[in-house]
Amino acid sequence: MSDLHASATRTLKLESQAIAALVEQLDDNFDHACTLMLACRGRVVVTGMGKSGHIAGKVAATLASTGTPAFFVHPGEASHGDLGMVTRGDVVLALSNSGETGEVTALLPLLKRIGTPLVSMTGRPGSTLARHADAHINVAVEREACPLDLAPTSSTTAALAMGDALAVALLEARGFTAEDFALSHPGGSLGKRLLLRVSDLMHRGKRLPQVALGSPLRDALIEITRQGLGFTCVISPDGTLAGVYTDGDLRRTLDQHTDLSELCVDDVMTTPGLRVAPETLAAEAVRIMEDNRITALAVVDRNQRPVGALHMHDLLSSGVI
CATH class of the missing domain: 3.40.50.10490 (Glucose-6-phosphate isomerase like protein; domain 1)
Known part of the structure; x- marks a missing residue:
């Protein structure tokens, strides 16, 4: 020594x-x-x-x-x-x-x-x-x-x-509590995990990808491309979320169908589709995405009406993960 x-x-x-x-x-x-x-x-x-x-x-x-x-x-x-x-x-x-x-x-x-x-x-x-x-x-x-x-x-x-x-x-x-600690450390990683809500990060308004139930699949693909979030909400006539159509759904559609021109989004969408509430912690949204191997989530209100869309990139850029 x-x-x-x-x-x-x-x-x-x-x-x-x-x-x-x-x-x-x-x-x-x-x-x-x-x-x-x-x-x-x-x-x-x-x-x-x-x-x-x-x-x-x-x-x-x-x-x-x-x-x-x-x-x-x-x-x-x-x-x-x-x-x-x-x-x-x-x-x-x-x-x-x-x-x-x-x-x-x-x-x-x-x-x-x-x-x-x-x-x-x-x-x-x-x-x-x-x-x-x-x-x-x-x-x-x-x-x-x-x-x-x-x-x-x-x-x-x-x-x-x-x-x-x-x-x-x-x-x-x-x-x-840990949440009390986070309130005095809003700039730290713990603060972000415990304070940020889905509503703080979600896309809303014109940035919410959506098509009506019964729309041609072509319209859903155009909406996905236009918004760039990798999915679109599919809306029922009463305004509630009927399902979602994602990039993953598109790959499955191509495997199962040779002619897409006659398909409606209803035929190939995921129902009811994973969804979270605006007040959900952003860290909880991360867990849901990781557990289900998805990169985006629909955000719905208490009446199951879509109010926003959350993408994994939003969580990454915010520092939650």
């Missing part, structure tokens, strides 16, 4: 041990911290200086994306005006491994004056920040992974893991 490999192995072991040790350090303060955040009418304001500040920023982002409104405030800027962002209805989560970081402890009198609850996360339960907090979460580590035991390594990893533990505990307590 090379020296570099050995160093990496030692670092990973020390940091994993630091995280494992947090389990034994959990106490009623963690529960109290969660209770304060669940009761918060405003936002969880996360703060920290230096490396702890970087961790605090990530913790704030994780909280915000999992159902606990939160944002990061730099403690140095807070003392010069940004503390105006904090209100009595908020909860402050302050990170400092030593619990004595000057820029953070300087906020204590101001927070006490406006009555904002304070949750601290430090490696020293007897520190100034821990003693003045409404709830203190102990993230002490035995040693840093840095061989000099100086650079924040194990301590920042422990704080990050505890921040995730807070976020997940709050997520579960709120009954936060």
Whole structure:
């Protein structure tokens, strides 16, 4: 094993041990911290200086994306005006491994004056920040992974893991769902799978391929070619969907018939034809297409009247698949 490999192995072991040790350090303060955040009418304001500040920023982002409104405030800027962002209805989560970081402890009198609850996360339960907090979460580590035991390594990893533990505990307590997550991630793949509906992607109006029941097959072929979606709806006199005629149906028609000129679309269409409702999730439409090995679907309303057409290309271009 090379020296570099050995160093990496030692670092990973020390940091994993630091995280494992947090389990034994959990106490009623963690529960109290969660209770304060669940009761918060405003936002969880996360703060920290230096490396702890970087961790605090990530913790704030994780909280915000999992159902606990939160944002990061730099403690140095807070003392010069940004503390105006904090209100009595908020909860402050302050990170400092030593619990004595000057820029953070300087906020204590101001927070006490406006009555904002304070949750601290430090490696020293007897520190100034821990003693003045409404709830203190102990993230002490035995040693840093840095061989000099100086650079924040194990301590920042422990704080990050505890921040995730807070976020997940709050997520579960709120009954936060995958769809809730998607609402805060509309640009991500999960958001697209859970938020996009067939109605958001379907072709409608003049772009809906359709021919009347009883039409010559020639008219159906012209409509398929004109719209370019690989199929056409076949409409009954009452306006409902009688069936569909697809590119696949055309291949079967050519196999079974030598003279197409006398055929009506009724003779060769697929009935009743697969269909979905406009409110169907786009991801569900993908599953239907894949299961049935088709590339397009008719979209019908509650009365089974065609209102749109959905093609696999629409799903691909939207990022659903």
